[in-house]
Amino acid sequence: MLELFPEGFEEVDRPEGVELAAYTDAGGEERLWHFFGGARGDDVPEGWEDRWRAFHQPVRVGSLWIGPPWETPPDDALAVVVDPGRAFGTGSHATTQLCLQFLQELDPGSLLDVGCGSGVLSIAAARLGFGPVVGVDIEEPSIEATRENARANGVEVEARLVASDDPLPPAATAVANISLDSVEALPGRLDVHVLVTSGYLASEQPRLAGFRHAGRRTLGGWASDLYERT
Ligand SMILES: C[S@@+](CC[C@H](N)C(=O)[O-])C[C@H]1O[C@@H](n2cnc3c(N)ncnc32)[C@H](O)[C@@H]1O
Structure with missing residues (x-):
């Protein structure tokens, strides 16, 4: 994840384990699939950059x-x-x-x-x-x-x-x-x-x-x- 998203990604604690979340575009999602063989995509509301900063x-x-x-x-x-x-x-x-x-x-x-x-x-x-x-x-x-x-x-x-x-x-x-x-x-x-x-x-x-x-x-x-x- 550091190689794919050197600008940062989120670690979210879930009951089933740690989820890694990157805020990215379709190209980034493709790279995730390529590296990890799978990824779940969710649309994020406008202003996600602020959410990243607020974190x-x-x-x-x-x-x-x-x-x-x-x-x-x-x-x-x-x-x-x-x-x-x-x-x-x-x-x-x-x-x-x-x-x-x-x-x-x-x-x-x-x-x-x-x-x-x-x-x-x-x-x-x-x-x-x-x-x-x-x-x-x-x-x-x-x-x-x-x-x-x-x-x-x-x-x-x-x-x-x-x-x-x-x-x-x-x-x-x-x-x-x-x-x-x-x-x-x-x-x-x-x-x-x-x-x-x-x-x-x-x-x-x-x-x-x-x-x-x-x-x-x-x-x-x-x-x-x-x-x-x-
Ligand atoms: C928990 S982070 C600490 C980062 C920073 N020093 C801090 O306190 O926030 C641990 C760092 O230690 C490095 N590391 C782990 N084992 C190490 C070892 N045996 N010798 C040197 N670095 C190590 C990891 O690559 C990682 O960057």
Whole structure:
């Protein structure tokens, strides 16, 4: 879907599973059939562009404001503008917000963002005074999105494509909003003092060899944890 609709698509929770919906024309519907072997088409009322926009609301997390390019940030906020639909990370997901809360409480220094997606955490960290900031991801579209969003925000972020078992660049602090399994595989690849993790449910907690658990936050059934190197 990202390849077909890089400008974005909707994920709708249905009882039978997740439905992916793209707002498109007949050509787009043909491409869906071609790729997926089937698709359901519904006519949408005029003004669907506004519906798409209404779906992407800005969020405020402490001093940070994260929003799409067509919204105006308040004067008192550190603005992080993210073009939605390019890669995961509009700021609206609870796990992203929990990481942003922790980042605002940490001493700014060098930062590694593991699973940078749209670059939202990297850009926010740069805004908060962290530097140098390196974002890594296993997906090329995330690297491109992070570079473009960093450029659009006027901040320095280096984005690198990595394999999921590569050693990672050293930093004082790392943030990793990825799955529980991927978080638990990090210690052997990481050279950091402080680690913020998320991407899993509040009922779960990663076990990380060589790190001491130093804090936890939850939001909407999701969790984020703070670890310090022992
Ligand atoms: C849930 S998104 C988080 C995006 C963004 N950091 C945020 O907080 O909104 C997870 C991202 O991590 C990437 N990813 C998943 N496993 C990874 C791994 N082992 N190493 C690096 N990136 C990974 C995915 O491609 C995806 O872009």
